[in-house]
Amino acid sequence: MNLGTLPLLVSLLTAQPTAPSAVANTAPLPGLPNVLISGVPAVPPELERRVHQYLESRNAQLVDVTDDGKQVLISTRFADVAQLHLVEMPMGARTQLTFTPEPIAQARFLPGSANVLFYLQDVGGGEFYQVYRFDRSTGRAELLTDGKSRHEGLGVSRDGKWLTYANTARNGKDTDIYVAPTDNPRQARRVTELEGTWYPVDFSADGAKLLVQQFRSVADADLHVVDLKTGERRQLTPKEGMGSVVDARFTPDGKGIYLITDRYSDFSELYRLELDKAPYTAAPPSLTKSIRWNVQGLELSPDGRQLALDINEDGISRLYLLDTRGNTLSQVSLPQGVLTGLTFPRKRSDTLFLSLITSRSPTDVWQVDLRTKKTTRWTRSELGGLNTEALVEPELVRYDSTDGVKVPAFLYRPRGASGKVPVVVIFHGGPEGQSQPYFSALIQFLATEMKMAVLLPNVRGSEGYGKAYRAMDDGVKREQSLKDIGATLDFIASQKDLDASRVGVYGGSYGGYMVLATATFYPERIKAVVDVVGISSLPSFLQNTQAYRQDLRRAEYGDERDPAVRKVQERISPLGAVDRIRAALYVQQGKNDPRVPQSEAEQIVKAVRAKGADVWYMLALDEGHGFGKKPNRDYATMTALMFLEKHLGTPAPAAGGSGSKP
Template sequence: MKKLLLAAAALLPISTAQAEAPKPAALVADGIPPVPDDIPAAMRPYGESRSAVVQGWDASTGNLIIATRFANTAQLHAVAGPMMDRRQITFEAEPVRAHPSPVGGTLLVLKDTGGNEFFQIYRVAEGQLQLLTDGKSRNEFGAWSDDGKLVGYSSTRRNGTDTDLYVMDPLNPKSDRMVAQLAGGGWQIAGFSPDSKTALVQQYVSVQKSNLWLLDVRSGKLTPLGDHAASVSYGEAAFAPDGTIWVTSDEGSDFQRLGTIDRRTGRFTPRSTEAKWDVESFEIARDGSYVAYVLNENGSSRLKLLDPKTGAAREARNLPLGTIGGLEAGPDGRLAFSLSSAKVPTDAFTLDPASLQATRWTQSETGGLDAARNPEAELVEVKSFDGETVSGFLYRPDPKKFPGKRPLVVSIHGGPEGQYTPGFRGASNYLTNELGIAVFAPNVRGSTGFGKRFVSLDNGPFKREDSVKDIGAFLDRLQRDPRIDPKRMAVNGGSYGGYMCYASAIRYGDRLKAADCIVAISNFVTFLENTQSYRRDLRRVEYGDERDPAQRAKLTAISPLTSVNKLKIPLLVVTGSNDPRVPESEANQIVAAVRGNGGTAWHLVGKNEGHGFAKKENRDYQSWVETMFWRKYLLGQ
């Protein structure tokens, strides 16, 4: 009897205490309480949603290549037909991206290590990856030649900073050679002429300016295409089968239009007729019979096919409203693409160019949840401090399940050359559907998608805080909303949105309960000094040049770290140790400063992650910690 009582006593602490959720070994939870296991149990279905992102066609088999995740990272799969099984091709520990040959038989992939973005190019051979690049530098895939015998790519191999251009036959790695030695980090091979003798090259300078060049593949001679003295931005560029050069450009317009550029004179001729909204991507049929393009209309996508002979454009039919990307024209003329919406996880579709009927090829899992329950985005527009119209998307909880005023999280996108577009929200749906938290995703000034005038409104250090003031205008509007609780509002954001998260927590701390800031800039000067050298000059164009005394002083003045003594609300900071964009030091210094002032700062560090968590086990734990953070500091539970 005594032994039975002792055994029962030994079991008592375990049965009455709250069990803890296991933490992945690569994560460091600094100052974060243990996650109670009721959170992962409740959130598990929301973490099990998948996606199917179109990567291209296997011209040898007619299979569609997609990227989807069954284990910890997204890997490549082949799909033979609509709604057929996904057959896995790669089995790597890190996520991979695919670039299949246009003639079939060869599949190239890009892969980095631990999120460091030093991508290497590999050839898939019998389930193994054959390294084609040097294994050390940062490499980006450019384009295949039409005959599949040549690949163009960019690399920092020479000195770690400048991006040079290379070509190779991937079946003969010894053919690899530098074709152009260049200065700066914004160079890319966009395509090859039909005879493979000329490459079309893009030079990114800023979101408002880029240059086009023609590259003689044999000699390496670069010839300017268009007026490089003009402030013109080219989004995409490609050769058609007949040698015509197609581009998206804002020349002569506030928005990106689809058109052609004369190879001899550099003159741009618009071919799309929409007066407003950006054409954000396009794809040319392999026989040149159509040019498909995506129009971004206030965050929602419209897919159209343009007849290059007649100029007539027809719109795709029977597509759910959402965001479209990854256009890939197949050997038989079908167009593949990815589509995401509030009720559709990112999935693969094809479009028949004759009938304009769309066919869904994959139906990704949503953890057993009914995606139809997910709320649709509600467009909100406000006038900011200076009369500028800014907008965003609001997701409200079901009023029947959650009546009355609801708490709100303002979730700010990164970039700043980015745009929030309504898509499938994955684990974030848990906040709205199960906790009754409304989520608002703003597009502050400087966001793309609203024209080049709008995107320039936050340029440089002296305009930077204007975008933070936009958040104040949104808060004014949302606090007056009869279904929003003005006393329970919070903010989160990643990358540049992470800076906005810190800045909003400081400026509007009296109106916010907590802040969740992810891979965030805390000091513009130290950020610019420590971001990877290959991208430093490109970031100086956007944020300012810390080497200039006047700009350095302003960059310091507007940095969250400078005003950290005003940050009084609880803070959650999420960091990737291998982040090449916003180094870990940006998080370490603000966490130390907040704690030094007696404030609350939880710090979650991914030792095997970069600019955002890519591995499922880490993303899951991040979601659990964020839910615990919101329950404690926003909901008061």
């Protein structure tokens, strides 16, 4: 043996594996070795029995439809994770196609061959999705991509000849677009090689052109067209100014496009652009000017005669049809809820498929006959045997904040409650997200079983209320947006049936930042905080989020490398003011989170514990930005409910007020 190698050999043999968590006293949960906990007590069997039915709810998300509309591909869960299933008639059996340990939510049939489909899947919630080809005739899936870089934006041309996606393979930071023949999908070629984030949007009907989006932020994007034969790329949206690109479709002849953008209005509206006139220097006529809400989705019928539009009206989805021959709009009646996944079969223009979720029922697939406007339900997802009529419907409320802002919110008031009830405020993520009335096991259990009110505010910066409202928290303006937290607490104090002395907050991702900010800047007004994959320090979050996301997030939060911006970010970051936190804290995190890294959770846990406070901590080793596996998700939900019941369930000795503001 070479004696020079001995120290190296000894170090390799004695090296200890890196601990999965820097938080003291973390240990695997009995029965769930991939979940580490610290300070979390055992779930009482009584609570576990009470919540069990709520946790058995399923969703059936529309993924794709066969060319003739006779078979529907859905993503639903029958074991631990969502998998692809086939439904061959309304209310028919759900035949499972994939049986993988990781969830699958995005897939596309190969046009002309319902036996072949392509799908995206990651490992452990890391969001480094890979492209797979699945053959129903053999039941086998084949990995088509490198297994390392992130892939997204999966699409297939209408003639079935071409596959497209974006990935980060070139340098790990920029996102390029690739096109590959479906009969030889490993022969992918790069059609954009540019700085920034680029996604494929739509193929022309003949497969010769591809719409691509250059994405800088939700508020700043451009649309281009690429000639796939020559490689020529031409920008279609104006080179000056800013605006969103929500979605776009080629017209059937490939000479024009339908585009949803807020470039010319406060709201996202629908426009038709002719390619030979682009880029436009003036605003083209809006096709949805009469609707003063965001158009948030579209799908064009194969014959090009009808556009299906998803309109976000104060958080509720409305389905409209646009007759493209006369540009006339008509509305289709649907149950009140939130739509996703508008899809026409590739060879039928008389029927439309969609997903719909309501506040009292999970996501299911519906079909609309466009001749009669009759709706047909294709799936009925289980709710653990619960009576949906006993669940709570929210009411839409608004309350005043500073700077003339009126905050819209959905309020779930428990039925049959006596006296003042505790309140759980749930902040959405994003920040450009929006709370909408959708079924949530957590919300319904709080309101129905625990008799707590649940309030979902859409504070300034939320999507759905115009781009001016969405921009109110950009960069250093985020400091002003924190005043909406105070307005939310004031609203609770103004309600005779809500107990302002028993308020808890719950939020994930940016919502996690908001709940930590509530604990920091309104310490005397809340009792309990559940932070799920949340940001504890804006500068460290921006420095440590995945490289492909950094510039996108800096456009929203401001650039932490600018000393003036960083000063504001540090001032409003909870980590720098943990001494002010008085509320009980429960932090939940996925180890593989590429968006909000594990360090954001662990630094706030350690800092709060250092000042002598008790903190519950949960770390899932096989999860990322949230919990995709049922056992992990069930445990996270049960323990969050246990935590909130512990700290909010006992009334104050005397009538409580709102407390003093910081």
